[in-house]
Amino acid sequence: MGKDEVVIRFDEVTYKYNDKKLILDEASFSIRENSKITIMGQNGAGKTTIFKLLTGELHPESGNIFIKKSAKIGIAHQVMHKDELNKTILKYFESAFNEKIYGIEKNIKKVLDAVNLNIPNNKLVKELSGGQKARLLLAFALIQDPDILLLDEPTNNLDQAGIEHLTTFLMLYSKTCVVISHDANFLNSFTDGVLNLDVFTNKVEQFVGDYFDVVNQIEAHIEKERLINSRIQKSIKDRFVMVNKLGGKSVAMRRLANKVRADIEEDRDEMVDIRREDKTLPDFKIPYQHHKDPLIKINYVEIIKEGKVIIKKVDKSVFRGKKLLISGPNGIGKSTLLKSFLERKGVEIENDVRIGYYSQDFSDLNMEDTAFNSLREVMQSNIIQELYETAGRFMLPGELLQHTVESLSEGQKGLLCYARFMLQEPGLLLMDEPTNHINFRHIPVIAKALNNYEGALVLISHLPEFVKQIRIDDEINCLQI
Numbered sequence: 001m002g003k004d005e006v007v008i009r010f011d012e013v014t015y016k017y018n019d020k021k022l023i024l025d026e027a028s029f030s031i032r033e034n035s036k037i038t039i040m041g042q043n044g045a046g047k048t049t050i051f052k053l054l055t056g057e058l059h060p061e062s063g064n065i066f067i068k069k070s071a072k073i074g075i076a077h078q079v080m081h082k083d084e085l086n087k088t089i090l091k092y093f094e095s096a097f098n099e100k101i102y103g104i105e106k107n108i109k110k111v112l113d114a115v116n117l118n119i120p121n122n123k124l125v126k127e128l129s130g131g132q133k134a135r136l137l138l139a140f141a142l143i144q145d146p147d148i149l150l151l152d153e154p155t156n157n158l159d160q161a162g163i164e165h166l167t168t169f170l171m172l173y174s175k176t177c178v179v180i181s182h183d184a185n186f187l188n189s190f191t192d193g194v195l196n197l198d199v200f201t202n203k204v205e206q207f208v209g210d211y212f213d214v215v216n217q218i219e220a221h222i223e224k225e226r227l228i229n230s231r232i233q234k235s236i237k238d239r240f241v242m243v244n245k246l247g248g249k250s251v252a253m254r255r256l257a258n259k260v261r262a263d264i265e266e267d268r269d270e271m272v273d274i275r276r277e278d279k280t281l282p283d284f285k286i287p288y289q290h291h292k293d294p295l296i297k298i299n300y301v302e303i304i305k306e307g308k309v310i311i312k313k314v315d316k317s318v319f320r321g322k323k324l325l326i327s328g329p330n331g332i333g334k335s336t337l338l339k340s341f342l343e344r345k346g347v348e349i350e351n352d353v354r355i356g357y358y359s360q361d362f363s364d365l366n367m368e369d370t371a372f373n374s375l376r377e378v379m380q381s382n383i384i385q386e387l388y389e390t391a392g393r394f395m396l397p398g399e400l401l402q403h404t405v406e407s408l409s410e411g412q413k414g415l416l417c418y419a420r421f422m423l424q425e426p427g428l429l430l431m432d433e434p435t436n437h438i439n440f441r442h443i444p445v446i447a448k449a450l451n452n453y454e455g456a457l458v459l460i461s462h463l464p465e466f467v468k469q470i471r472i473d474d475e476i477n478c479l480q481i
Contacts, residue, residue: 043411074146131330
């Protein structure tokens with residue numbers, strides 16, 4: 001394929017979820033060989049939908065999708081499907097092919113080396129940490145030797161070393177790559193073009209340039225549109241004053257007034273339809289359950305070192321308003337440790353303490369339930385209007401609440417968790433990568449809410465800039481245990 005050859009083209013593609021909710025409206029764009037393209041847009045704008053259309057998992061209602069005939073597509077999904085969890089590493093990679101691949105072990109080693117992952121082929125996928133699963137998802141795509149690599153939130157669950165390795169890998173990657181991510185700094189390091197999805201108009205705009213440059217272009221254009229409309233609105237207001245003064249004193253005056261009214265309507269029609277930039281969450285406060293201290297007393301922890309489970313005695317307590325950070329590299333067992341707290345293993349927590357839990361893969365949510373029921377089951381009051389108002393604060397409109405949790409985008413599932421916390425009023429928050437799948441614009445707002453939370457907080461996060469915004473009172477460093 002030639003350097004400037006188009007490998008993907010959407011030609012006026014329209015897609016509706018369940019044949020009802022419009023996601024893409026006559027979307028048109030093209031992607032050339034060897035380019036590194038970012039797809040950006042609000043939660044629910046259709047970013048993952050584009051990937052599913054490319055892989056054939058979904059089909060457009062109208063329009064055409066062109067993919068270079070000889071081009072193979074490999075995709076690294078956001079999360080590991082539950083059906084894969086009980087497979088060994090070998091069986092997992094074998095499932096990438098329709099036929100038996102002889103000598104696949106050599107290829108497995110090659111792609112695992114590429115993603116900086118060292119695990120035996122007989123290990124079960126479910127035994128891996130979140131960060132290791134993220135690398136495995138990428139390796140699964142690479143073993144298929146794709147011409148077009150699709151990455152859906154590839155930095156989720158990766159520690160800083162993992163993100164740096166992935167960034168270097170993509171900068172050196174010689175083929176076409178399309179990435180969905182909310183990690184702005186990560187995207188800016190290798191992006192040379194952006195597809196911006198507008199959740200309000202369901203359109204797709206294509207830009208050339210690095211990520212921050214495109215964000216600035218969009219914001220500058222929005223400001224220009226605002227100025228145009230501001231001038232038109234002022235002119236309309238001035239002419240309304242004129243119409244009122246003209247009144248109905250004579251036929252000529254009435255004719256002139258009617259002409260001014262017609263001119264006003266024409267100007268209204270010419271007002272620019274302003275592109276609405278990504279909304280940012282308004283500040284919010286998570287109410288807390290008043291409960292006696294300590295909220296949690298930690299007696300021992302289990303971590304993984306050199307493949308072995310190690311039990312260590314710990315004497316730590318977390319009181320109201322205090323924040324405990326669990327730190328350490330991918331694979332050491334941080335998520336397993338936090339989940340053991342949820343199960344009250346190795347810790348003392350009163351049975352009546354309400355625990356809010358943010359799981360990095362949302363495994364705690366009932367995917368078959370509606371979003372409405374997911375909120376209602378935890379709320380402390382019986383005022384349904386409060387449920388709808390809380391959901392609205394997190395960009396979950398009433399119509400969306402009738403859909404199943406499984407049908408929500410990963411970002412919307414994350415926002416659903418925060419809406420649940422507000423309604424649950426927990427005494428203890430256990431947060432495992434609470435920025436996973438969250439739009440980077442919302443992260444400072446979430447950091448502020450967690451920092452101001454007056455209950456007890458136990459936190460795992462791979463984002464140092466996020467952690468810096470939260471007043472940490474104590475730490476369990478799994479490397480130093």
